[in-house]
Amino acid sequence: MVINLSNTNQIGLTKNDYKGLPSSLCQGCGHNSIANQIITACYELGVVPEEIMKFSGIGCSSKSPAYFLNRAFGFNSLHGRMAPLATGAIFADTSLKALGVSGDGDTASIGMSGFKHMVRRNTPMVYIVENNGVYGLTKGQFSATAEVGLNLKHQGTNPYMPVDICMEAIISNATFVARSFAGDAKQVKELIKAALNHNGVAVLDIISPCVTFNNQVNAFHSYTWGKDHEAPLHEISFVPRLDEIMIEDDFLPGTVTEVCMHDGYMIALKKLEKDYDPTDRWQALHMLEESQQNNWLVTGLIYIECDRPPLTERHNLTSTPLNRLTDKELRPTHESLDQINANMY
Amino acid sequence: MSEQKKIINDFSITIATVNGSGSQTANTTILRALFKMGIPVSGKNLFPSNIQGLPTWYTIRVNKDGFTARRDEHEIVISMNQASFMEDLASVLPGGAFYYADHITFPINRTDISVYPMPIKELIKNTDVSPTLRDYIANMVYVGVLANILGIDIEKIQSALDFHFKGKPKPIESNINMVKAGAEWSAANLKKTDPYLVEPMDKTKGLIMADGNTAAALGAIYGGLQFEAWYPITPASSLAESLNEYLPKLRKDPEGKSTYAVVQAEDELSAIGMAVGAGWAGLRSMTSTSGPGLSLMTEYAGMAYFAEVPIVVWDVQRMGPSTGLPTRTSQGDLTFTYFMGHGDTQNVILLPGTVNECFEFGSTALDLAERLQTPIFVLSDLDLGMNQWMTNAFRYPDKPLDRGKVLWEEDLEKITDWGRYRDVDGDGIPYRTLPGNRHPRAGYFSRGTGHNEYAVYSENSKVWESNMNRLRLKYKTARTIVPKPIVDNSENSEVGIITYGSNEPAVYEARTILKNEGIPCDYLRIRALPFAEEVNEFVQAHKRVYIVETNHDGQMNQLITMELPDKATKFRSVCLDNGFSLSARWVKEKICAMEAN
Numbered sequence: 001m002v003i004n005l006s007n008t009n010q011i012g013l014t015k016n017d018y019k020g021l022p023s024s025l026c027q028g029c030g031h032n033s034i035a036n037q038i039i040t041a042c043y044e045l046g047v048v049p050e051e052i053m054k055f056s057g058i059g060c061s062s063k064s065p066a067y068f069l070n071r072a073f074g075f076n077s078l079h080g081r082m083a084p085l086a087t088g089a090i091f092a093d094t095s096l097k098a099l100g101v102s103g104d105g106d107t108a109s110i111g112m113s114g115f116k117h118m119v120r121r122n123t124p125m126v127y128i129v130e131n132n133g134v135y136g137l138t139k140g141q142f143s144a145t146a147e148v149g150l151n152l153k154h155q156g157t158n159p160y161m162p163v164d165i166c167m168e169a170i171i172s173n174a175t176f177v178a179r180s181f182a183g184d185a186k187q188v189k190e191l192i193k194a195a196l197n198h199n200g201v202a203v204l205d206i207i208s209p210c211v212t213f214n215n216q217v218n219a220f221h222s223y224t225w226g227k228d229h230e231a232p233l234h235e236i237s238f239v240p241r242l243d244e245i246m247i248e249d250d251f252l253p254g255t256v257t258e259v260c261m262h263d264g265y266m267i268a269l270k271k272l273e274k275d276y277d278p279t280d281r282w283q284a285l286h287m288l289e290e291s292q293q294n295n296w297l298v299t300g301l302i303y304i305e306c307d308r309p310p311l312t313e314r315h316n317l318t319s320t321p322l323n324r325l326t327d328k329e330l331r332p333t334h335e336s337l338d339q340i341n342a343n344m345y
Numbered sequence: 346m347s348e349q350k351k352i353i354n355d356f357s358i359t360i361a362t363v364n365g366s367g368s369q370t371a372n373t374t375i376l377r378a379l380f381k382m383g384i385p386v387s388g389k390n391l392f393p394s395n396i397q398g399l400p401t402w403y404t405i406r407v408n409k410d411g412f413t414a415r416r417d418e419h420e421i422v423i424s425m426n427q428a429s430f431m432e433d434l435a436s437v438l439p440g441g442a443f444y445y446a447d448h449i450t451f452p453i454n455r456t457d458i459s460v461y462p463m464p465i466k467e468l469i470k471n472t473d474v475s476p477t478l479r480d481y482i483a484n485m486v487y488v489g490v491l492a493n494i495l496g497i498d499i500e501k502i503q504s505a506l507d508f509h510f511k512g513k514p515k516p517i518e519s520n521i522n523m524v525k526a527g528a529e530w531s532a533a534n535l536k537k538t539d540p541y542l543v544e545p546m547d548k549t550k551g552l553i554m555a556d557g558n559t560a561a562a563l564g565a566i567y568g569g570l571q572f573e574a575w576y577p578i579t580p581a582s583s584l585a586e587s588l589n590e591y592l593p594k595l596r597k598d599p600e601g602k603s604t605y606a607v608v609q610a611e612d613e614l615s616a617i618g619m620a621v622g623a624g625w626a627g628l629r630s631m632t633s634t635s636g637p638g639l640s641l642m643t644e645y646a647g648m649a650y651f652a653e654v655p656i657v658v659w660d661v662q663r664m665g666p667s668t669g670l671p672t673r674t675s676q677g678d679l680t681f682t683y684f685m686g687h688g689d690t691q692n693v694i695l696l697p698g699t700v701n702e703c704f705e706f707g708s709t710a711l712d713l714a715e716r717l718q719t720p721i722f723v724l725s726d727l728d729l730g731m732n733q734w735m736t737n738a739f740r741y742p743d744k745p746l747d748r749g750k751v752l753w754e755e756d757l758e759k760i761t762d763w764g765r766y767r768d769v770d771g772d773g774i775p776y777r778t779l780p781g782n783r784h785p786r787a788g789y790f791s792r793g794t795g796h797n798e799y800a801v802y803s804e805n806s807k808v809w810e811s812n813m814n815r816l817r818l819k820y821k822t823a824r825t826i827v828p829k830p831i832v833d834n835s836e837n838s839e840v841g842i843i844t845y846g847s848n849e850p851a852v853y854e855a856r857t858i859l860k861n862e863g864i865p866c867d868y869l870r871i872r873a874l875p876f877a878e879e880v881n882e883f884v885q886a887h888k889r890v891y892i893v894e895t896n897h898d899g900q901m902n903q904l905i906t907m908e909l910p911d912k913a914t915k916f917r918s919v920c921l922d923n924g925f926s927l928s929a930r931w932v933k934e935k936i937c938a939m940e941a942n
Contacts (some may be wrong), residue, residue: 021801050783053626054790066790066802073780074790075625077618078648084574084615088622088630091572091606114618117611205373318602322571323627323779327746329604330569330629332595334741338569340591341738343551345377345508 010046015057018043018069025060030182030208031130035067041192042069053089053098057082060137061103061130070134080111083118093321094312097196098125105135107150108144108163119172119201126195126202129165132210133221140213147220152211167288169203170281170303176202177303181226182209187299193238199262200310207297226297233300235270261306269301289314350540354384356410356420361433363426365397367481370509372403376733377505378497380406380554383546387413388733394671400429411548420541424489430776431638442539444487459539463490468526474519482523489527496536496545499528500714553738557703557729561659562587563739564707566595569746571628574608574619576638577670580727581661584633590902613638618644624656625791627779629711633659636678637668646720647686648793655714659723661730664924673924674727679900682722683874693823694874695723698849700736703729708742709828714748717823718774728926729847750776757784764798765789766812768935772821813890820875825872830880836865843889844894845871845901847926854929864940876908890915891936897922
């Protein structure tokens with residue numbers, strides 16, 4: 001039998017091994033293309049599907065974990081409550097990677113507190129926000145990321161200022177913050193790869209147009225507006241250790257900044273129009289403020305900090321996953337209880 | 346004082362102080378010294394929701410017969426608080442004793458009690474303690490005066506202080522010196538005119554003193570607890586804080602690595618969310634809270650019920666509704682917890698009645714959660730959780746941890762058709778896999794939405810019905826494995842009393858008094874919901890059944906009435922809802938009055 005090697009990745013799996021159930025979202029929904037990029041990123045990285053835990057909240061975005069990595073464990077949790085659920089789960093086996101998909105309502109309205117505290121703790125997980133500025137599943141209400149002045153069919157005009165998820169993440173001391181656009185498949189994929197290899201919380205705010213309720217040409221979260229106005233900070237490539245040599249072939253020296261991650265991975269950032277240093281928190285906030293003032297859709301790796309230990313490392317856990325420990329490790333000795341009884345009064 | 350007037354080891358002491366003045370050390374020192382003398386004691390702290398300044402009372406009951414329930418009366422009152430002075434003076438039983446700090450200069454208008462002024466300020470002047478600590482140390486003066494007048498052994502006070510200050514010589518010395526100064530001053534200046542005395546006994550052998558929150562924490566630790574998420578709330582905080590104290594000592598592996606994690610969450614929504622995540626991923630998982638926190642936890646509790654995730658929720662109850670009385674005890678969360686969650690839910694609840702049972706249920710709850718794959722609620726209360734009680738020494742669990750129905754890689758190898766929600770054994774409990782299981786068929790997608798036996802989203806009505814029916818079957822299984830009630834039918838009476846939780850000591854004592862007054866009562870203490878068959882049998886066997894509890898509406902009475910509607914005419918609800926735990930006298934009087942009708 002002839003095996004077609006080009007159809008398998010470095011661990012011998014085909015792309016089918018990374019797929020999920022058929023999507024039940026609208027045709028053309030940005031979320032579907034993000035799900036596809038998650039599949040491709042995991043396939044190209046050679047991730048073992050069983051080593052990913054998928055999480056989500058409630059909403060259109062939160063349905064999407066059913067549409068990728070069918071072999072992974074997943075938990076479609078409650079509206080706005082994915083962050084604490086994932087936080088508890090990651091303690092069970094720290095050799096697994098956590099990947100969460102949320103929406104702008106799920107994260108920036110009902111789940112804002114849990115989101116920011118997850119970020120503050122540097123909970124090791126990829127947290128993707130599929131941001132479309134609108135509540136889809138309840139048929140088209142304004143979300144907290146909708147721009148002021150947005151007109152929606154049955155809602156009128158949005159009078160409130162939007163929440164900027166990247167800014168919220170940075171001021172809560174996030175260690176990896178990126179913004180992307182569902183229409184920019186390559187960038188989405190590279191960011192997901194980098195995020196999966198970040199040792200801490202990685203927030204990806206991906207503008208993901210809602211073709212049914214918020215896709216008017218002049219709306220911030222639409223395809224047309226995104227395609228016309230996306231301004232990438234750099235061209236981003238995630239570089240696994242194996243491929244190090246490729247950088248020099250692809251990019252001219254002097255135009256590429258390399259960001260070292262833990263475990264020897266790297267992110268290569270090719271300079272575009274302006275210099276941008278994603279390790280400078282102040283510059284990141286300044287850039288976001290400027291983008292907000294001017295209604296720019298700036299995409300790319302906005303901020304990264306690689307040496308802050310994630311939540312689980314601070315707990316000094318056993319090398320055996322906690323969920324594989326047995327009675328012997330979990331129940332203290334008889335003598336220790338005698339000692340406690342002797343001291344109890 | 347004549348010989349025959351002596352009253353030995355049978356009275357209550359109430360100490361009135363200002364909240365935040367450090368009197369807790371003095372009060373628990375008296376309690377522990379009496380316990381070390383072998384005399385049965387109990388201590389109750391009646392404190393305001395305040396850090397500093399409002400009146401606080403601590404009551405110690407000394408009882409040679411071992412009754413530990415709260416009493417409404419007190420023979421001895423120590424007044425250290427000007428604000429409550431007149432009220433405290435009026436509260437002393439005739440023939441009792443009133444000790445007071447002599448810088449409080451109200452007129453004392455009672456001649457039917459003994460009065461002992463104490464020169465607190467004078468005596469602390471002569472110590473070498475720093476001014477910042479003086480107010481705290483001042484409380485030791487009343488410990489000394491009381492020791493002298495009651496006959497408390499100073500050596501036992503010394504060992505209580507050794508324990509309290511964990512052997513640190515400096516605070517022990519300054520405190521014991523103050524105790525001695527008080528005792529010496531009293532011996533030289535006061536003449537005993539009241540009849541109350543203590544004498545050593547041997548009635549505390551094999552017993553320990555502990556509070557229910559510490560016991561719950563230790564029980565969970567010996568029950569293999571691996572994950573706790575919590576948010577601070579009175580009166581539950583000390584449960585999680587006890588975990589933080591004991592886990593690092595008890596649960597490190599030989600390399601010093603932790604076999605557990607405790608996370609303080611941002612609110613109770615997240616506390617239970619984290620616990621559900623950890624429980625889903627295979628950890629022995631718990632959260633601890635009180636009423637207002639429990640309200641917030643409803644959302645995830647309902648999901649854990651429906652997605653069948655094992656978690657334990659300790660609710661150390663306080664007075665509700667709403668913020669209520671945060672520092673007063675209650676059993677008001679029973680019906681709320683029983684049905685907690687929207688849609689059709691029915692929860693498994695454990696009801697510990699002693700500190701020792703808090704320890705035992707600490708691990709039982711984790712076993713049941715993993716066995717039944719459902720949230721297990723443990724309803725303790727402020728009285729049980731925060732007060733010091735005499736209790737049997739904690740018993741080492743004699744059964745291995747019950748990890749429930751979990752399939753690992755090698756198990757899946759042997760099974761061709763595994764479905765997360767399939768009832769293979771006919772008990773309503775399916776098999777689950779845990780993240781980290783690398784078998785290609787191990788993964789599944791948990792959800793709070795409708796799902797079929799393979800955990801796949803489904804809106805099919807038949808699928809929905811059969812899943813709900815299976816959950817009901819599982820609840821039936823729960824009925825057979827939760828802790829059985831404690832039953833005492835030895836009186837062979839037509840009158841029975843049903844109670845639960847921390848009502849146990851008051852009801853126990855009330856039965857003794859009722860028997861002496863010609864109303865012997867049988868007894869059943871419920872320790873878990875769903876109701877065991879024994880409850881039905883007990884009701885069947887008695888003509889009148891008093892259901893005694895500490896809430897306004899008689900919530901257990903409501904639940905039993907729903908359970909046994911055809912026997913509802915037998916039930917008589919006896920409930921108290923004023924922030925205090927029950928006293929035996931109150932229970933006795935209520936039942937006597939209702940028996941007379």
